[in-house]
Amino acid sequence: MKVVVYEYLTARGLVTDPMYAEGRAMRDAVAADFAALPGCAVVTPDADDAAAFAAADWALVVAPESDGILLDRCRRVLDAGGRLLGPSLAAVELTSDKLALHDHWRARAVPTPATTDRAPTACEAFPVVWKPRDGCGSTATFLLRDRFELVQAQALAAEEYPGPMILQEYVPGVAASVGFLCGPEGNVPLLPTTQILSADGRFHYRGGELPLPPALAERAVSLATRAVACVPGLCGYVGVDLILGDGRDVAVEINPRLTTSYVGLRALAADNLAAALLRVAGGDVRRPVRWHDGGVRFASDGTVVHATFKSG
Structure with a gap:
């Protein structure tokens, strides 16, 4: 092969x-x-x-x-x-467009932050998030807490990203992600991961940590499973970004490709994730992925900075 x-x-x-x-x-x-x-x-x-x-x-x-x-x-x-x-081309196109995916989810009762393509004004119900409609990473992504930060962000956005932007409701909580192995017979969730983001209002990705505490992990998998189940054409590895809030969980986006969380997941996996990926893509979802007991923290450059494994 x-x-x-x-x-x-x-x-x-x-x-x-x-x-x-x-x-x-x-x-x-x-x-x-x-x-x-x-x-x-x-x-x-x-x-x-x-x-x-x-x-x-x-x-x-x-x-x-x-x-x-x-x-x-x-x-x-x-x-x-x-x-x-x-994923299929149609699935890539849908999930790459954050506004289209928002509308798709809303029509299917998947909780997601309110999103619009209108430009922000000084009269917003701050805080809000302003970011590219088809962006990747944290380019031109801003948490706007007041009209003064809006003015600053408008200048920076013009330098960082020339394309269309979206305005999104800010939902505080734990930033998490769930990777899935997807195939024609179903989608297999991997261990949910905490996303480590910068605290400067720019949401710069610093890496992640896994696994989530059991109660949060259950919530993450439940919502992420709904988020991918209603998107036709998903195949291979995809990642769902979530916010686990105080009494309210929301799906934020789907990355229709491999994500950096893979480097942390493979470090904790007892099975070869590429082998599992091929099995699921080929229609075999009968064997769950096995995991070591322990935890992993990884940086955005793929470095595993801390790992603990329990014997037995």
Whole structure:
């Protein structure tokens, strides 16, 4: 079996991009897991290699959703005759558009923060969140607590992101994520992860920690399962971002690709996650992923900074 792991930032050598280290960490982690499988050859192309896509049994694409980059790269795989280990083009398009996904969820009673594409004004019911409609990471993402921060954010947003923005209700709580292995016979949730974000109102991603305490984990899996179940065409690995609030939990977005949480999840997994990914994508959801007892903390660059494992 041959698997292509294509990560956009490393393939194009965009070493100055703020998310380059995250992209490299995801690529290296999942490529190592595939390479550990008997009879599996892994290719990590340095360019958009149509021949490699066509020759592989599976192609896993990791790229930013912004500016349609992920959608475009997935389309190139299919145009080359390749087989995506990831969501359908329609699913990528829907989940990459935060406003469209908000509307989709609202129509299906999935709790999510109120979201609009109108521009913020000095008369908002602060605090609110202002961010790109199709952004990735924390680029041009702001917590606006008053009209003075709005003025500052407007200047910064103009420098960081030229595209359409959305205005979103701010829901305080624990930032969490749940990764899923998705396939034609169902979606398998992985261990929920706490997201470590900067406290400066910019939501910069600093890494994560897992597992969540049991009560929070149950809430996270329950809501995230609803969030992915109503989106057709999901396949491969996807991540759901959530806020677990005081009496109110909300789904924020779906990342239709591998996320940085993978590096922490694989450190705590007793099974090879790439093998599980292939099983579920092939329609086998009977075997749950096994986990070590313990905990892991990881940085956004993929470094596992702390891990404890219990024997027995």
